[in-house]
Amino acid sequence: MLNKYARAFFTRVLTPFAAFLLRKGVSPDTVTLIGTAGVVAGALAFYPQGQFFWGTVVITLFVFSDLVDGNMARQAGRSSRWGAFLDSTLDRVADGAVFGGLALWYAGKGDNLVLCAVTIFCLASGQVVSYTKARGEAIGLPVNVSGLVERSERLVITLVLCGLAGFHRTFGVPGIQYVLPVALWVVAVGSLVTLIQRMVTVHREAAEADALQAAQQRTDHRSGV
Numbered sequence: 001m002l003n004k005y006a007r008a009f010f011t012r013v014l015t016p017f018a019a020f021l022l023r024k025g026v027s028p029d030t031v032t033l034i035g036t037a038g039v040v041a042g043a044l045a046f047y048p049q050g051q052f053f054w055g056t057v058v059i060t061l062f063v064f065s066d067l068v069d070g071n072m073a074r075q076a077g078r079s080s081r082w083g084a085f086l087d088s089t090l091d092r093v094a095d096g097a098v099f100g101g102l103a104l105w106y107a108g109k110g111d112n113l114v115l116c117a118v119t120i121f122c123l124a125s126g127q128v129v130s131y132t133k134a135r136g137e138a139i140g141l142p143v144n145v146s147g148l149v150e151r152s153e154r155l156v157i158t159l160v161l162c163g164l165a166g167f168h169r170t171f172g173v174p175g176i177q178y179v180l181p182v183a184l185w186v187v188a189v190g191s192l193v194t195l196i197q198r199m200v201t202v203h204r205e206a207a208e209a210d211a212l213q214a215a216q217q218r219t220d221h222r223s224g225v
């Protein structure tokens, strides 16, 4: 949903910055790499210590690079297969660090085995959700579904509520200590629903493609091709 509605807005906002970087000779791949390194560093340096506010600030500053790199590639007419591969692969690394950092918090000083398990489920299910699309497309299917909770939703829900949890822990704002567990449960359930939606779609598309291919083979066989 965010990908559909918010992308156009952020494209407009970030286009001048992307053009500026291109003028300075920065490449889209450099932005992809630095952005991922920043997200990973922010997540693993701050989240395991329970520093949700500063962790979220650093991650937010770098995560927008994922919208800037593609924008730069398109503006420069340099969208490439390698760039698409690098972008998607490093998305998985960044997501691993965000949820890995939170899982380390709950496994350590956060001391909550249930939330540690829920966070690991968020990490694993998010990666599998993305894999369903990549694998479905690799076997020649359109995978014509986004699903309830795509990557942008997973990130926005987690980062906004992590930021709020940070307000509680860093500035003592009361009443918002419960929002991070809520975010993790929402992302976990949403990712499971999304996984089911995508599997159902791939199952239907695969059956349709196989039936079409079988019919084509029968026609070819009858006409002696």
Ligand SMILES: CCCCCCCC/C=C\CCCCCCCC(=O)OC[C@H](COP(=O)(O)O[C@@H]1[C@H](O)[C@H](OP(=O)(O)O)[C@@H](O)[C@H](O)[C@H]1O)OC(=O)CCCCCCC/C=C\CCCCCCCC
Pocket: 002, 003, 004, 006, 007, 010, 056, 060, 061, 063, 064, 066, 067, 087, 088, 089, 091, 126, 129, 130, 131, 133, 134, 149, 150, 151, 152, 155, 156, 159, 160, 161, 162, 163, 164
């Ligand atoms: C009072 C409140 C205090 C709280 C403080 C918190 C502050 C921080 C709050 C939030 C900021 C979070 C914003 C995070 C936005 C990140 C979005 C993003 O990076 O999306 C990436 C995505 C790129 O798409 P790709 O095509 O490159 O990725 C594909 C995707 O990963 C697929 O995965 P799947 O979906 O299948 O699981 C893969 O299959 C595929 O391989 C891969 O290529 O971009 C989008 O999706 C576009 C939509 C972006 C929507 C952004 C909405 C931001 C909303 C709120 C922002 C809040 C404003 C904060 C201002 C900060 C200013 C610096």
Ligand SMILES: Nc1ccn([C@@H]2O[C@H](COP(=O)(O)O)[C@@H](O)[C@H]2O)c(=O)n1
Pocket: 028, 029, 030, 032, 066, 067, 068, 069, 070, 071, 073, 074, 078, 079, 080, 081, 082, 083, 084, 085, 086, 087
């Ligand atoms: N280093 C890069 C990064 C991205 N691309 C191209 O952009 C597409 C992704 O666009 P986003 O707006 O989602 O970042 C990707 O599929 C590539 O075509 C690139 O070429 N090089």
Ligand SMILES: [Mg+2]
Pocket: 065, 066, 067, 068, 069, 070, 087
């Ligand atoms: Mg990108």
Ligand SMILES: [Mg+2]
Pocket: 066, 087, 088, 091
């Ligand atoms: Mg990306």
